[in-house]
Amino acid sequence: MSRRKPNSSPLGHLLHVLGEYSNSPLAQHPWVRKLTDNVMYEGMKAAVSTGKQVSSRFSQVVKVLPGDLLKRPQTSSRPSAFDLSLTEEQEVTREMLQRFAGDVLRPHGREAETSDACISNVMGQMHDLGLTAITVPESLGGLAQEPVPMSATLIAEDLGFGDFSLAVAGLAPLSVATVLSLFGTAEQQGKYLPTLADEAYVPATVAWSEPRAQFCPHNLHTTAHRSGEHYILDGRKTLVPLAADAEVMLVFAQVAGVGPRVFVVEAGTPGVTITRQRTMGLQAAAPCAVTLSGVRVGADALVGNAETWSPTAFDELVARANIGVSALSVGTCRAILEYVIEYCNSRVAFGEPVSHRQAVAFLIADIAVELDGMRLLVYRAASRAQHGRAFVREAHLARVQCVEKAMQLASDGLQLLGGHGYVCEHPLERWYRQMRAVAMVEGVIV
Amino acid sequence: MKILVTVKRIPDPDESLKFAGGGLDTSSSKWVPNAFDEYAVETALRLAEVAGKRDRLAEVIVMSICPAKQRQHVTQFLAMGADRGVVVDADDSELDTIAVSKAIAAVAKSEGVDLTIVGKLSQDNEGNQVAQRVAGLLNVPQAGFAATVKWDKNAGTLDVGREVDDGVEHKLVPLPAVVSVDLRVVLPTSIKNGVTADSHKYQEGPRLASLRGITMAKRKKVKVLKLSDIGVSSAGSEQVVAVAPPPARPSGQIVGSVEELHEKLAKEAKVL
Numbered sequence A: 001m002s003r004r005k006p007n008s009s010p011l012g013h014l015l016h017v018l019g020e021y022s023n024s025p026l027a028q029h030p031w032v033r034k035l036t037d038n039v040m041y042e043g044m045k046a047a048v049s050t051g052k053q054v055s056s057r058f059s060q061v062v063k064v065l066p067g068d069l070l071k072r073p074q075t076s077s078r079p080s081a082f083d084l085s086l087t088e089e090q091e092v093t094r095e096m097l098q099r100f101a102g103d104v105l106r107p108h109g110r111e112a113e114t115s116d117a118c119i120s121n122v123m124g125q126m127h128d129l130g131l132t133a134i135t136v137p138e139s140l141g142g143l144a145q146e147p148v149p150m151s152a153t154l155i156a157e158d159l160g161f162g163d164f165s166l167a168v169a170g171l172a173p174l175s176v177a178t179v180l181s182l183f184g185t186a187e188q189q190g191k192y193l194p195t196l197a198d199e200a201y202v203p204a205t206v207a208w209s210e211p212r213a214q215f216c217p218h219n220l221h222t223t224a225h226r227s228g229e230h231y232i233l234d235g236r237k238t239l240v241p242l243a244a245d246a247e248v249m250l251v252f253a254q255v256a257g258v259g260p261r262v263f264v265v266e267a268g269t270p271g272v273t274i275t276r277q278r279t280m281g282l283q284a285a286a287p288c289a290v291t292l293s294g295v296r297v298g299a300d301a302l303v304g305n306a307e308t309w310s311p312t313a314f315d316e317l318v319a320r321a322n323i324g325v326s327a328l329s330v331g332t333c334r335a336i337l338e339y340v341i342e343y344c345n346s347r348v349a350f351g352e353p354v355s356h357r358q359a360v361a362f363l364i365a366d367i368a369v370e371l372d373g374m375r376l377l378v379y380r381a382a383s384r385a386q387h388g389r390a391f392v393r394e395a396h397l398a399r400v401q402c403v404e405k406a407m408q409l410a411s412d413g414l415q416l417l418g419g420h421g422y423v424c425e426h427p428l429e430r431w432y433r434q435m436r437a438v439a440m441v442e443g444v445i446v
Numbered sequence B: 001m002k003i004l005v006t007v008k009r010i011p012d013p014d015e016s017l018k019f020a021g022g023g024l025d026t027s028s029s030k031w032v033p034n035a036f037d038e039y040a041v042e043t044a045l046r047l048a049e050v051a052g053k054r055d056r057l058a059e060v061i062v063m064s065i066c067p068a069k070q071r072q073h074v075t076q077f078l079a080m081g082a083d084r085g086v087v088v089d090a091d092d093s094e095l096d097t098i099a100v101s102k103a104i105a106a107v108a109k110s111e112g113v114d115l116t117i118v119g120k121l122s123q124d125n126e127g128n129q130v131a132q133r134v135a136g137l138l139n140v141p142q143a144g145f146a147a148t149v150k151w152d153k154n155a156g157t158l159d160v161g162r163e164v165d166d167g168v169e170h171k172l173v174p175l176p177a178v179v180s181v182d183l184r185v186v187l188p189t190s191i192k193n194g195v196t197a198d199s200h201k202y203q204e205g206p207r208l209a210s211l212r213g214i215t216m217a218k219r220k221k222v223k224v225l226k227l228s229d230i231g232v233s234s235a236g237s238e239q240v241v242a243v244a245p246p247p248a249r250p251s252g253q254i255v256g257s258v259e260e261l262h263e264k265l266a267k268e269a270k271v272l
Helices: A010-023 A030-050 A088-108 A116-128 A149-162 A164-170 A172-183 A186-197 A313-346 A358-386 A392-416 A428-435 B035-048 B072-080 B097-111 B130-138 B211-217 B258-267
Strands: A204-207 A223-227 A230-241 A248-255 A259-266 A272-276 A287-298 B002-006 B009-011 B031-033 B059-066 B084-089 B115-119 B142-152 B157-164 B167-174 B177-181 B222-226
Touching (some): A088 A116, A088 A149, A088 A164, A149 A164, A149 A358, A164 A313, A172 A248, A172 A259, A172 A313, A230 A259, A259 A313, A313 A358, A313 A392, A358 A392, B035 B177, B072 B084, B072 B211, B084 B097, B130 B142, B157 B177
Parallel strands (some): A204 A248, B059 B084, B084 B222
Antiparallel strands (some): A223 A230, B142 B157
16 A cells, blocks of 8 residues: 655644554554544644645735824823713623623633634624724724723623633734734734724734743743844744634744834744643633744834834833733623622522621622722723823733732632532633633733 | 614613602613614614615614613614614603604604504513504504514515414504514514525524624714604603502412412412
């Protein structure tokens, strides 16, 4: 019997090795069959990801004039009074998103942890809501006239109320659009934003976190070296949502002598290896490890230019990411609060609802107080960003508070359900797993 | 064709009721759209659109009678896809069923609508009178509690399916007409407009507004009228004597056997 020769390319070689292994008697042995299936799945997925064709979605470039770009808010636009009331548009949006969160995200949250088809279905439905368009300038097919961090924060909160992990994935394209709208050159905006804001769903994501101790979003180990008219990217990224399907990825990397910057890497670029990760609570975000090995991109892949990157610009980008994930955690903690109130009022023990016990009632009250504290810190930071005021410090405080309290509230919520909290019939154990990720998720940018 | 859909805001039915001064205290209520009006708007949109295309077969006008500054529900329905709005600026104290019906009839007449779609009732007072009264005032045919609607454009008629005790009754209604809708009208294949493929399946329930729809809603035209503009005098023909919560139910009893239950029903409850 003739044997096919292995392809001379690394990808072909990988596929050949996988094929040889899967056909071997060892791989078919019942004891190792499951392991074989996993090896095949992960290996094929990685191979398919790295072998993805270079995206042609972004071949058209819309000419952008200076007046088409988002207008930066003026500090004079700040409100004269402390006012947290929402606009009618924000109220209507919240009404809609809370319904979407309850009808679509919450019911699919558990299934999405084990089903990629389920994730794809939900991502399509989220895109149909027009999420990405809110941050894209009107002239490029979007809905924005100026940056909308407050509206995006409210959206993140409401989606987090439905399911934290699905929301992390669903907001990835919006985050890409936000970064390009805020910092991208006119050419980059004209190339990517019309497609991202279009009715057809285009997966896009942000690769920021790195798999190492003491990761700092300001100090990246992924590097970008200038080589003539190109940059060469090297490094490893982790917990990148939707990376396996993304048509475009924003890679955060350290540029020697400049600092941390962002690069646009389109699907199919040689040197990018994507491997699906198994995580504690982010499975529904389809998280991936991304390895960049000598990835050559054009000099025009560097997002923005000297004008768009002011000395504080990257700090503000980090702050926007702090607000984004914090808002998601506020939404999930609200879900926890509402769930435990209903449960403790209906769960009868010793002849009365358990909420009649002070130990239970006080703990629920504490959750409500802490949650409001989280929310107010997040809203303050987002509101300051909306009105063009300094917000880096406020966003950092919000993130610190949300990281700590989200874990605490999820743990308390689980405790309030007793043994029921530990079983999968109730969502508390899932929320507990997800709230551990608030400290680690980067790249939900509002 | 012009379709007028009436929409109402109601106190959130999920909130507990508050009573004060012999009536309901809605001063701190959260206001939400009446669910049956959402079904009515969804019905109108399915009749008016060609699924999957931008073509429209009819103009959809949403109308509400409410304080002009509290018309968030109208914005919500414009965001769902309605073309424009009419708000009759009036406080709840100025309204009763007759005043509301007259206002709707007046707007329907002045707009020259071919079809008025109404939710079968509002969830707050559950009156279930408006559709019938409007049809009477306009002197046009009516079909109440629609579960299915099929539009024959050439004949200018609607085939309205209604669920009745012994099955489904179909009414063939010539336009112009008034139709009130029931819950099942938002099932995936309940509405057929003769252009969208009959096999097309909508998502169950009223659609969610998209963010694009919400943004565009701000730019849609909303005409604001006063009751006096349309020749309607305020309420007066109905008088609410008192509104009170139902008496608290006595606690139940757990019985040990069927025999004991039988005895209690016979001797204590005296229902056997």
